[in-house]
Amino acid sequence: MEGAVVVGTSAVRVQGLWKRFGQQVAVAGIDLELPAGNFIGLVGPNGAGKTTTLSMVTGLLRPDQGSVEVVGHDVWRDPVAVKARIGVLPEGLRLFERLSGRELLSYSGRLRGLPGNEVDRRATQLLDVLDLAGAQHKLVVDYSTGMRKKIGLASALLHNPEVLFLDEPFEGVDPVSAQTIRGVLERYTASGATVVFSSHVMELVESLCDWVAVMAAGRIRAQGTLAEVRGEAPTLQQAFLELVGAQGRDAGSHLDWLGGGSR
Amino acid sequence: MSAVTGAPSAAPSITPVVVRLKLSLLRNGLRQSGGRRAAFIASAVVALLFAALQLLGLIMLRGHAHIASVAVIGVAVLALGWAVMPLFFPGGDETLDPTRLVMLPLRPRPLVNALLAASLVGIGPLFTVLLLVGCVISVAHGAAAFAVAVLALVLTLLVCVALARAVAAANIRLLTSRKGRDLAVLSGLVIAIGAQVVNFGMQQLGSMGLGRLDPVADVLRWVPPASAVGAVDSASRGSYGVAVAQLALTAAALAALLAVWGRSLNRLMTSPDSSTLQAVDAPARKRTREGGGGLARLLPSGRTGTVMERSLRYIWRDPKTKAAWATSLAIGLIVPVFNALQGTGSPYFACFAAGMLGIQMYNQFGQDTSAFWMVALTISSPRDAYVELRGRALALLAITLPYATLVTVLTAGLLGEWSELPKVLGLSFALLGAMLATGAWTSARFPYSIPQEGYKNVAPGQVGLAWISIFGGMVAAALLCSPFIVLVIWSSLSAGGADWSRLLLPVGAAYGAGLTLLGLRLAAPRTAARLPEILTAVSKG
Numbered sequence: 001m002e003g004a005v006v007v008g009t010s011a012v013r014v015q016g017l018w019k020r021f022g023q024q025v026a027v028a029g030i031d032l033e034l035p036a037g038n039f040i041g042l043v044g045p046n047g048a049g050k051t052t053t054l055s056m057v058t059g060l061l062r063p064d065q066g067s068v069e070v071v072g073h074d075v076w077r078d079p080v081a082v083k084a085r086i087g088v089l090p091e092g093l094r095l096f097e098r099l100s101g102r103e104l105l106s107y108s109g110r111l112r113g114l115p116g117n118e119v120d121r122r123a124t125q126l127l128d129v130l131d132l133a134g135a136q137h138k139l140v141v142d143y144s145t146g147m148r149k150k151i152g153l154a155s156a157l158l159h160n161p162e163v164l165f166l167d168e169p170f171e172g173v174d175p176v177s178a179q180t181i182r183g184v185l186e187r188y189t190a191s192g193a194t195v196v197f198s199s200h201v202m203e204l205v206e207s208l209c210d211w212v213a214v215m216a217a218g219r220i221r222a223q224g225t226l227a228e229v230r231g232e233a234p235t236l237q238q239a240f241l242e243l244v245g246a247q248g249r250d251a252g253s254h255l256d257w258l259g260g261g262s263r
Numbered sequence: 264m265s266a267v268t269g270a271p272s273a274a275p276s277i278t279p280v281v282v283r284l285k286l287s288l289l290r291n292g293l294r295q296s297g298g299r300r301a302a303f304i305a306s307a308v309v310a311l312l313f314a315a316l317q318l319l320g321l322i323m324l325r326g327h328a329h330i331a332s333v334a335v336i337g338v339a340v341l342a343l344g345w346a347v348m349p350l351f352f353p354g355g356d357e358t359l360d361p362t363r364l365v366m367l368p369l370r371p372r373p374l375v376n377a378l379l380a381a382s383l384v385g386i387g388p389l390f391t392v393l394l395l396v397g398c399v400i401s402v403a404h405g406a407a408a409f410a411v412a413v414l415a416l417v418l419t420l421l422v423c424v425a426l427a428r429a430v431a432a433a434n435i436r437l438l439t440s441r442k443g444r445d446l447a448v449l450s451g452l453v454i455a456i457g458a459q460v461v462n463f464g465m466q467q468l469g470s471m472g473l474g475r476l477d478p479v480a481d482v483l484r485w486v487p488p489a490s491a492v493g494a495v496d497s498a499s500r501g502s503y504g505v506a507v508a509q510l511a512l513t514a515a516a517l518a519a520l521l522a523v524w525g526r527s528l529n530r531l532m533t534s535p536d537s538s539t540l541q542a543v544d545a546p547a548r549k550r551t552r553e554g555g556g557g558l559a560r561l562l563p564s565g566r567t568g569t570v571m572e573r574s575l576r577y578i579w580r581d582p583k584t585k586a587a588w589a590t591s592l593a594i595g596l597i598v599p600v601f602n603a604l605q606g607t608g609s610p611y612f613a614c615f616a617a618g619m620l621g622i623q624m625y626n627q628f629g630q631d632t633s634a635f636w637m638v639a640l641t642i643s644s645p646r647d648a649y650v651e652l653r654g655r656a657l658a659l660l661a662i663t664l665p666y667a668t669l670v671t672v673l674t675a676g677l678l679g680e681w682s683e684l685p686k687v688l689g690l691s692f693a694l695l696g697a698m699l700a701t702g703a704w705t706s707a708r709f710p711y712s713i714p715q716e717g718y719k720n721v722a723p724g725q726v727g728l729a730w731i732s733i734f735g736g737m738v739a740a741a742l743l744c745s746p747f748i749v750l751v752i753w754s755s756l757s758a759g760g761a762d763w764s765r766l767l768l769p770v771g772a773a774y775g776a777g778l779t780l781l782g783l784r785l786a787a788p789r790t791a792a793r794l795p796e797i798l799t800a801v802s803k804g
Binding site: 059060083094095096103110116 | 441564565566568569570572573576577580581631632633634636637638639640641642643644794795796798799802
């Protein structure tokens with residue numbers, strides 16, 4: 001898949017982005033340049049600052065410092081141009097859960113100013129493709145984790161954005177739903193759109209992404225095509241462990257009492 | 264408790280075990296935190312004090328002409344309380360949830376007996392016993408009646424407890440589900456409104472005499488468990504046949520309740536918990552509409568209608584929003600109308616309706632919880648923010664305007680002060696406008712989180728913010744309204760003022776509308792500029 005990387009205009013350009021929460025530095029001056037038309041993975045251990053970064057890039061969190069451009073428009077100076085072009089699936093934020101799945105799509109599509117008939121047409125197709133048609137009249141509050149991710153994805157795709165930001169879209173999702181989500185996203189990027197998603201599951205990132213940015217402790221440790229980031233290492237997992245400095249932390253010599261032999 | 268002795272295999276009775284379990288749970292619950300201990304002791308003291316006073320009162324009323332009616336109705340109300348209690352306080356008793364015992368090899372009959380015995384431990388049953396003692400003593404005259412009274416007391420207590428258990432067991436699936444938790448949020452409201460109604464009823468009785476109760480009591484003395492008290496009364500009068508029939512009726516009710524309870528226990532313990540299974544396969548209810556339904560057709564198109572539709576749906580579907588609205592609607596009606604019914608009110612009390620409902624405009628984005636991000640992502644200019652806030656205000660007005668008008672007309676009508684109507688309506692509208700304006704502005708400036716779980720309406724650490732938002736906003740609203748209030752006072756006091764009073768309705772409405780528009784205009788740019796800050800503030804619950 002690495003061969004498919006389209007290098008041209010950048011979908012997202014981040015410069016000198018900082019965010020502190022009290023004493024703690026969540027994001028420590030990162031620079032990112034994500035090429036348009038690619039499937040991009042933002043990977044890193046828990047607490048690396050992935051969610052904070054995605055929140056700042058999508059305009060949901062104000063950075064302390066730095067600039068963010070999405071498809072050539074500044075997120076904070078030109079919100080009209082940016083908000084119409086992005087779709088977002090945040091992690092850890094609620095949806096309007098007392099609406100049914102269909103009502104939620106209808107609400108978010110109309111809120112974005114799409115004509116009602118078009119919203120309903122697209123919602124019907126998205127519900128079908130994402131296998132939610134049977135649950136479309138159930139309240140989202142009664143949905144399972146996988147169904148929530150799927151309805152969130154549908155809501156993020158409804159206005160056909162140029163760039164899609166997904167925070168942990170596969171977290172807690174069963175394999176069947178994950179495959180459905182994957183299929184939709186692959187079809188979407190094939191048409192030239194950009195997907196940026198965060199994850200800490202390396203196998204998934206390796207099989208999906210053309211371009212990877214590795215984050216740890218609030219900094220970008222590496223970014224580039226999958227092949228570039230992987231380098232000499234046999235798998236992305238190995239490369240990642242080296243990059244974040246978790247290599248060699250072998251539990252072998254400790255816990256030698258564990259398993260077999262004497263109790 | 265005959266089932267235990269009747270068991271042929273002579274397994275040791277589990278009743279003492281379950282009772283001890285209940286006691287340990289009670290003790291451990293208290294050991295958990297000082298606050299809980301204090302709350303338990305306080306509620307115990309209050310309940311027992313109340314019961315003791317009631318006991319004294321009932322004994323002192325012994326011999327009163329209508330005391331039997333009071334006792335019968337009292338027991339009926341008590342039983343009703345036992346029946347609805349598990350619906351609103353489902354988490355109160357862990358032994359109440361038989362699904363926790365499902366792994367143990369227990370038969371339903373001994374289990375029912377054991378759980379029934381365990382249910383008799385606690386403040387609630389003690390309170391009930393004290394109350395029942397008062398009721399039976401107040402009506403019992405003669406040795407035969409006292410003998411019946413002892414039986415009646417035991418039967419009634421068992422019926423009350425079995426009733427609560429049967430209701431809980433029959434609804435356990437509901438009570439442990441999301442809908443049950445939603446229901447629990449409304450419990451405070453039910454108590455508040457119930458207290459108002461009881462208060463009003465007591466005042467009515469105080470002025471009209473206890474004789475009004477007799478027709479109701481005549482029916483209830485044949486309805487278990489009040490029929491047991493009826494039996495005591497019958498025995499006092501010497502109609503022993505009737506007394507036996509009434510006692511038998513109560514006993515039959517107890518047997519029926521135990522049977523129902525046993526059956527649902529059996530079903531609960533043998534069928535798997537399907538709460539996670541129904542997910543996708545539940546047949547989609549056939550609905551005629553695809554997108555926006557009947558509601559949408561009445562609303563304006565575009566963002567305004569979309570926002571209104573969502574707001575109106577949330578009033579009905581979101582338990583916190585629903586509880587807040589129901590409280591506002593109820594208090595807004597009860598205060599002016601009940602006061603008017605008692606002849607002590609003033610038509611100006613009707614402004615309560617507008618004031619109470621106007622509060623719902625406060626902390627609009629906090630009501631969204633962190634789902635506010637969906638709104639934030641679609642607001643990219645002050646204009647968007649203006650339309651968003653205006654939609655929410657319109658949704659509120661769609662209910663508030665007709666409601667406040669209705670309450671005002673009703674209050675003025677009950678008091679027969681029609682001439683005050685235009686002034687009061689004008690004042691209501693001006694007040695509503697001022698509250699919408701300050702509500703919109705404080706929503707943008709002082710948002711805070713409303714936790715979705717539990718009874719709290721403010722997230723920890725944001726109490727100060729909530730106070731500024733609500734009370735600052737209300738004071739500001741009163742100040743904004745003051746020019747119009749001065750006008751109303753002037754028209755009431757000055758000689759020629761009465762001629763002008765009709766004009767005060769349109770003037771008040773226009774003043775309120777103007778304030779609202781101004782408030783929305785000022786709030787919109789603040790909202791648009793502070794979206795990330797608002798999202799952070801409302802995401803803490």
